[in-house]
Each structure stands twice: as structure tokens, then as C-alpha cells.
Amino acid sequence: MNNKLILALDTDSLKKAEEIINEVKDLIKFYKIGSQLFTACGPSIVKLVQKNGGKVFLDLKFNDIPNTVASAIKEAAVLGADMLTVHTTGGREMMIRAVEAAKTAGEKSGRAPLIVGVTLLTSLDVNYLREMGINYSSEEFVLRLAGLAKECGLDGVVSSSRECLEIRKKCGPDFKIVTPGIRLAGDSLNDQKRTDTPSKAIKNGASYLVVGRPILEAKDKLAVIRKILNEIEESDV
Numbered sequence: 001m002n003n004k005l006i007l008a009l010d011t012d013s014l015k016k017a018e019e020i021i022n023e024v025k026d027l028i029k030f031y032k033i034g035s036q037l038f039t040a041c042g043p044s045i046v047k048l049v050q051k052n053g054g055k056v057f058l059d060l061k062f063n064d065i066p067n068t069v070a071s072a073i074k075e076a077a078v079l080g081a082d083m084l085t086v087h088t089t090g091g092r093e094m095m096i097r098a099v100e101a102a103k104t105a106g107e108k109s110g111r112a113p114l115i116v117g118v119t120l121l122t123s124l125d126v127n128y129l130r131e132m133g134i135n136y137s138s139e140e141f142v143l144r145l146a147g148l149a150k151e152c153g154l155d156g157v158v159s160s161s162r163e164c165l166e167i168r169k170k171c172g173p174d175f176k177i178v179t180p181g182i183r184l185a186g187d188s189l190n191d192q193k194r195t196d197t198p199s200k201a202i203k204n205g206a207s208y209l210v211v212g213r214p215i216l217e218a219k220d221k222l223a224v225i226r227k228i229l230n231e232i233e234e235s236d237v
């Protein structure tokens, strides 16, 4: 089964999540649990995914003092999350402590979660940077944060497909790039601004594609998933 496709389980109850998982689990192995679903269901949603043989990307975007983030990561590792997010703007010490916490948890359980950093949210742009007193372009800022994330030992970053090429160049072949904003040709963009097709994102160097609404809102979810998986396979050379 192709592990590069992550389904964003963007829904609000355990029951709805279970219906989705039951429908797609023959084709999808990796699920993203975000702050809405986790706030609604708590750790039982992680258990549900695991019970169905799935891997968990716990996307809670931690950003706090280093000790609090390290403690949260320890708990997420105890739950058995396979991948987690922290904000790179939380700073060097926070990221280093996050990586240490994941490593320590991995030494105990034999399986450390991957830690990936959020750089600049796709909802933010250069106006936000100016307001914060930062004189970089969005692209420069994302690249700078990706470099810092790598220096601190993070496994990768979240980035739109458009920034993948530069991040891949700067951070090397083993650095994970998790890419949302994926749309098949002809799909509705919803509220996503910087979108790309699965094929383009993989060619740009994405390691994982995160897809939500194009699958969740489709009448035939499996048909959409098959199309995405085909594009990934054909482009992944």
C-alpha cells in the first residue's frame, strides 16, 4: 500500500471518522488527525485509526515553552503517533527539546515519532510578515525556517508544493516534506491558495501528500483515491 498519501480526517466525531476509515481503509494507510477531531474525540480517535491498521499523523501544531512541548510530545509518543507537528517559529530550543523528547520516547518503545515543523501557514503572507516586523519574502522566510528546523534535528517540514523544490535543494534528500493543498486537475480549490496536482508535488520533491476535501467530499471516495495513487506512482521515479 502506498504510504505517501495521507488522508486528512477533517470531521467532528468518532462515528463519522469511523465511517470514513471503513470506506477507505483498503487503500489508505496514513491518517491526519487535526485539532478539531482530536479536541472532539481525544485519544480514542488515535486508537480507532490504529485498530484499523492505520498510521497516525497527529497534527496539533505544538507551540509553547520548550518544556511544555517536550512533555506533550512524550504523551503523543505514548499514544503511538507516527508523525507530529510543531511550529518552527517556537524557536531553536523548543525544536531541540521536541526532537530529544521524541528520541527518548523512541528508545523506550522502539519507535520514535517523526517530528515535522510548520513554517509559514499557507493562510499567512507577506503582509503578516511586515506586521511582525520581518523583512523577508514569504519564500525566504519559509526557507530560513526549514533550514533552522533541519539544524535542530527535525525530520522535516510542512510546505506547499511550490516551495518543495527549494527546500529539497537546501535540506537534502532525506528531509521529509509534507505537502497539503493538493488538487486533481479540475478540482475545486476550496480555500487553498497555493495548490498543485499530486503529480507536480511528487516531482517537486514532496515526501507525503495530505489530502482532505477532494476525497472526503467525493461521491466515490475510492475512485478519487485511486486517481491520486496512480499519479503518485507514475511521478515517483
Ligand code: C5P
Pocket (backbone or CB within 6 Å): 008, 010, 032, 034, 120, 121, 122, 123, 158, 180, 181, 182, 190, 192, 210, 211, 212, 213, 214
Ligand atoms: O481539504 P484539504 O485537502 O484542503 O485539506 C488539507 C489539510 O491540510 C487540512 O487538514 C488543513 O488543515 C491542512 N493544512 C493545510 N495547509 C497547511 C497546513 C495544513 O491545508 N499549511
